[in-house]
Amino acid sequence: MKKYTYTEKKDTRSGFGAGLSELGKSNPNVVALCADLTGSLKMDAFAKEHPDRFFQIGIAEANMIGIAAGLTIGGKIPFTGTFANFSTGRVYDQIRQSVAYSGKNVKICASHAGLTLGEDGATHQILEDLGLMKMLPGMVVINPCDYNQTKAATIAIADYDGPVYLRFGRPTVPNFTPADQKFEIGKAVMLNEGTDVSIFATGHLVWKAIEAGEQLAAAGISAEIINIHTVKPLDFSAVLNSAKKTRCVVTAEEHQMNGGLGDSIAQLLARELPTPVEMVAVNDSFGESGTPDQLMTKYGLDAVNIVEAVKKVMKRK
Amino acid sequence: MASTAELEKIVSQVRRDIVRMVHAVNSGHPGGSLGCTEYLVALYFETLKHNSANFSMNGIGEDLFFLSNGHISPVFYSVLAHSGYFPVKELATFRKLNTRLQGHPTTHEHLEGVRIASGSLGQGLSVAIGAALAKKLNNDKNIVYTLHGDGELQEGQIWEAAMYAAAKKVDNIISTVDMNGQQIDGSTDQVLPMGSLRAKFEAFGWDVLDLEKGNDIASVVATLNKAKEHTGKGKPVMILMKTEMGHGVDFMMGSHKWHGVAPNDEQLAQALNQNPETLGDY
Structure with a gap:
């Protein structure tokens, strides 16, 4: 068995936040939208660095998905951020019609997926999101394993033209994948x-x-x-x-x-x-x-x- | 600038197209389509700054239109075709297998002139706001237009979007509600009375204009011109447009019964008699 070690445990959502911040600097078309969970999604850095390209939508996820779809029409690459439950089940029809069927280049970024959200309980612990999203024709579904891989995936999906669901989580977990490992969509x-x-x-x-x-x-x-x-x-x-x-x-x-x-x-x-x-x-x-x-x-x-x-x-x- | 008489000619032809399209496949939504014919003709032949010969999805440097009540696709398709987005003869494929003219509009089949799928109601305003925000980021001074049904306003997402557009001063958008007072199960007052839409949109922070004669082409043009002057002043603009469902075909007028029903052969002949061929049938 190959030996895997790690120096620290980090949350995958912070990997997303770091990747988004890096994209903000490297790609002027990247914009970000959040439904009142900027801190939880670790989107603060992007919001601070690029206030003109950050859209605080309020607690209105359906509207957020629609606005993201519309932003693509002007050539933008929108990253939406909220919990996985509110990123999928709550807005399934909006994603289905305005994003997936319309073929829009929206990146639906979802934190606090699964049981590891913890104490908030089942209302917030979605365990159906991968299934919901993978059933949509043309939707890419990504679920990285640690901080480094989530950061790399965040950066990689900006270069892919099409709808993507990026799922990550709340707790700290061993950060063991190499920081320089290239993320290839669809390559195990x-x-x-x-x-x-x-x-x-x-x-x-x-x-x-x-x-x-x-x-x-x-x-x-x-x-x-x-x-x-x-x-x-x-x-x-x-x-x-x-x-x-x-x-x-x-x-x-x-x-x-x-x-x-x-x-x-x-x-x-x-x-x-x-x-x-x-x-x-x-x-x-x-x-x-x-x-x-x-x-x-x-x-x-x-x-x-x-x-x-x-x-x-x-x-x- | 087209004259009122020229626009009325287009209106008559579009009405013929609508009833012929839905008759040919015995399905589709003639009522709302007929009621919004003046609006769409005025918009595409008078108001919009657009490039139908060279359709680009991003529409940079152009005005954009989003049809949120996608079921009135017959009028949308006819107006797009006569505007030059795609051949008029393609209207004959409406709702048929392998068509680009799906029952409800979609980008999926790459039909020129369509920038978003619609049909599931309530989503178009959010999309339009996104497109309007992109225009601001791109320093593109053009305007984004939307059309909604009045029944559609029963969808919650509309009000999420209405709240956002006003709060964030999305003032490069002109929305129009087709106030025909009808929906599938009956009049809007029977199904779910919505009270004063003017009061509601004003309370949300919109600049609201009334269009009393939505089936009078000159009134529609004048109101759209006026609405344009209201943009760029910190508020999204709403036109509350009174129309008659089924307008232009006497037996369809003013009733919810023709929301989603096609005419039979005899009814088609009657409808065509009332709307003379002006630009040539497809």
Whole structure:
């Protein structure tokens, strides 16, 4: 097992804020919109540095999505910022008609996704956003794993012409990806080559997959670990090549099992290469109040759950 | 500047196109289309500064128009075609398989003249505000126009947008509400009375103009000209335009029943009789 280390834990939302600030300096067409969560989204730097290109919309997310769509018509590249729940479910029809169907170059940037939002509880902990967004034709869906990768993804999506959903979170997590690693939309990142099982993880679950890989290695199991930062378009060849080698798959994500990354991978494998799959995800349930760590444990999204899933799926080969 | 008589000729042809288009596919929305014919003809043939021969999505250096009540696509398509955005004969493909003239307008099929999809109501004002903000950033002094149905104002997003436009002084926008007083289930007063729209928009901080005769082309032109003079003064501009649903076809006039129903062969003949061919049928 390849050794991964980190010097500090950082929140992915700060990676977004840093990336946005950098874009503000490098790309004059980038504009940002926020629905009264500038601090939470770490958009303060951009707002301060480029007041003319920052739009405080107020608590009106539907209007924010529409305004963003309109700004693209004048050649701007709008980044909208609010919590993942208010970035997707609340404004689904606005995104569907004014952004996705209209083919507008809007970057929907969503923080506080999933259970790790913590104490605010289920009203704010969306676990359905990846599914909602990946179902929209033409929508790119990105869920990076740490600060560095979120920053790189933020910068990369400005160069892609089309609608993007960028999902990140609130808690601090190990910042382990190289700061200079180029972000390629749709290109999975191989974290550890292995032979016994393929673990495909996204977002906060990537580090947990690394922890699981270490535990599995200690038990003599060689896990291949792949970071699927782009849920859509899915890196088909990365999934198929790995599954062909290991012949069993575990997926891991901070999302509902229905409609998530596991769904996408299982669909691909069912069509191209039928392979046993176990999914580490929330199983048809809302979240609740608690600390992020407590919630990840209660809802079965820890390294130990990945280890259990691996043992189970290997018996199904 | 086109004369009133010239504009009226276009109006008559557009009305023929509308009823022929919806009749051909036995579907579509003639009522609101007929009621807004004068507005769209006045806008595209008199008011808008636009480049129909060289359509560009970003519309930099041009006025822009956003149709928020996308179901009145027949009038929009006819006016766009006669303005030179695409061939008039393409109107014959309306709502047919593989057409660029979808039931509701879309950019998806790359139809020149359309800059946003609309149909799901209430979204166009926000989009127009975004386009107006982009114009300000680009130092582009042109104006953004929108059209909405009165029933559409029951959508909450309209009021989010109305609040924003006034609060942030988006004063390069001229919106118009088609006050025909009708919606699918009946009159707006029966379905959901909205009270005084003037009072509501004024309370939100808009500069509100009344257009009492929305089916009189000279009045529409005059009001649009007046509205233009009201831009750039710190407030978004709203025209409350009274129209008659189905105007120009006597048996369709003033009733919600022709919101989304196509005429049969006999009714088509009657409607065409009342609107002479002036520019040639597609």
